[in-house]
Amino acid sequence: MTPETAYAEAMKFENRANPYPFFDELRKTPVARVANGIYAVTGYRELMTLAHDPRVSSDTSHSPLGAASAAGAKAEADHMKAYGRAKSMITSDPPDHDRMRRQAMRHFGPPHTPDLIESMGSDIQLLCNRLLDKAKGKTRIDIVDDYAYPVPVAVICKILGVPLKDEPTFHGWIYDFMAGLMDMGPEITTEEGKARAAKGKESTAALVQYLTELINRFVREPGESMLSKMVNDDGPDGPMAPRDAVANATLLLIAGHDSTVNTIAHCVLTVLRNPGSLELLRGRPELIPGAIEEVLRLESAVQFFPSRSALADIEIAGTVIPKGSAVFLIYGAANRDPSRFPNPNKFDPERRDNEHFGWGSGIHTCFGGPLARLEVNLALETFLRRAENSRLVVDPPPYRQSNVFRGPRHLFIDFDKIRD
Numbered sequence: 001m002t003p004e005t006a007y008a009e010a011m012k013f014e015n016r017a018n019p020y021p022f023f024d025e026l027r028k029t030p031v032a033r034v035a036n037g038i039y040a041v042t043g044y045r046e047l048m049t050l051a052h053d054p055r056v057s058s059d060t061s062h063s064p065l066g067a068a069s070a071a072g073a074k075a076e077a078d079h080m081k082a083y084g085r086a087k088s089m090i091t092s093d094p095p096d097h098d099r100m101r102r103q104a105m106r107h108f109g110p111p112h113t114p115d116l117i118e119s120m121g122s123d124i125q126l127l128c129n130r131l132l133d134k135a136k137g138k139t140r141i142d143i144v145d146d147y148a149y150p151v152p153v154a155v156i157c158k159i160l161g162v163p164l165k166d167e168p169t170f171h172g173w174i175y176d177f178m179a180g181l182m183d184m185g186p187e188i189t190t191e192e193g194k195a196r197a198a199k200g201k202e203s204t205a206a207l208v209q210y211l212t213e214l215i216n217r218f219v220r221e222p223g224e225s226m227l228s229k230m231v232n233d234d235g236p237d238g239p240m241a242p243r244d245a246v247a248n249a250t251l252l253l254i255a256g257h258d259s260t261v262n263t264i265a266h267c268v269l270t271v272l273r274n275p276g277s278l279e280l281l282r283g284r285p286e287l288i289p290g291a292i293e294e295v296l297r298l299e300s301a302v303q304f305f306p307s308r309s310a311l312a313d314i315e316i317a318g319t320v321i322p323k324g325s326a327v328f329l330i331y332g333a334a335n336r337d338p339s340r341f342p343n344p345n346k347f348d349p350e351r352r353d354n355e356h357f358g359w360g361s362g363i364h365t366c367f368g369g370p371l372a373r374l375e376v377n378l379a380l381e382t383f384l385r386r387a388e389n390s391r392l393v394v395d396p397p398p399y400r401q402s403n404v405f406r407g408p409r410h411l412f413i414d415f416d417k418i419r420d
């Protein structure tokens with residue numbers, strides 16, 4: 001199989017549940033030119049090198065990809081035009097990236113805000129319990145819609161100051177954005193794919209408009225939420241400009257729940273797929289944090305992020321990535337590189353030396369990892385403890401359209417009962 005074919009197969013929707021055999025093929029050429037001037041990086045060592053190379057930019061204005069090729073990031077930039085040109089931290093390079101990340105982090109984590117994440121623990125636990133209480137008397141739930149989604153979305157709304165009552169509205173917009181713009185599969189050139197992209201753009205514009213109004217309100221009437229503090233800050237970097245705040249609010253609202261949903265679902269899926277691991281984790285819950293990292297290695301919720309491009313000719317692994325090419329660091333593939341992880345396709349909740357790319361690597365390493373870890377840990381631990389004799393109804397489950405943010409669309413689970 002040529003790298004081009006392996007890449008196309010891995011990206012196809014019909015292979016969403018298991019792109020890994022194609023990634024194995026693709027990894028035979030760890031840095032390969034695949035399509036439309038895109039270079040796919042699938043070797044662990046090569047990916048680690050490029051994730052830390054300042055000649056690899058995340059600024060979408062350098063990327064050769066057009067809007068049709070989906071960088072939702074590009075659509076985000078397009079829709080920001082009305083509000084002045086702005087990009088979020090994930091689609092910026094230093095120094096803008098570093099400044100925005102500092103301006104946001106001041107109101108999210110240590111050293112300036114050391115207690116916020118921990119203080120969410122009791123809310124998260126309560127939510128998990130409430131959702132399982134609702135399932136009492138039933139014998140089947142959809143882990144995605146009934147459990148994995150409602151927890152992180154409520155948590156990120158509370159942190160950011162986005163009213164949870166608006167969730168039914170922005171849920172649809174984010175769904176369209178993900179399906180239409182965060183998909184790099186070959187289907188994006190079909191009529192259906194183009195219609196999805198058009199709808200994704202429209203919905204992204206609506207989301208940006210909604211968050212613009214919210215940010216404007218926080219500028220007029222400062223409050224205690226993270227977004228409000230970001231635009232009213234008197235810290236060393238000053239307040240975040242409202243246009244940057246809108247771009248970062250969009251990013252934080254989406255990134256702040258979507259990958260967590262996919263990771264909770266993949267945790268339940270992986271544990272139930274692997275006989276013995278449910279009993280192991282239920283009996284020794286101290287193994288759960290390591291098991292979550294192992295799921296992130298095996299089923300990375302962010303498979304890659306399509307914003308990167310080469311600012312110069314970059315020589316690596318016997319290949320030259322020409323200046324101006326798109327560079328896809330495919331975390332999901334490098335996380336199963338056998339030269340780095342022995343038995344890479346095996347779920348080993350006690351795996352040692354598990355430095356995977358599930359959180360990315362380099363300056364764009366996940367901003368919300370500590371919060372996500374807390375959420376996934378409580379959600380998984382509570383489910384394993386309370387659901388008796390749980391089992392998968394369909395394996396593999398149906399997957400969502402996006403191949404950037406990959407996860408099951410539904411995950412139906414049968415159980416005997418929900419314990420108190």
Ligand code: HEM
Nearest residue numbers: 089090255256259260263302305359360364366367368372
């Ligand atoms: C299990 C859940 C999560 C996973 C697997 C995950 C994964 C990732 C990955 C792989 C990246 C790097 C993207 C790149 O290469 O450009 C990233 C970036 C980011 N994540 Fe997460 N994430 C999760 C949860 C969260 C949460 C809860 C938040 C917010 C509270 C968040 C906010 C962000 C932001 C803002 C960035 C961009 C950071 C930057 O550009 O400096 N993520 N995430």
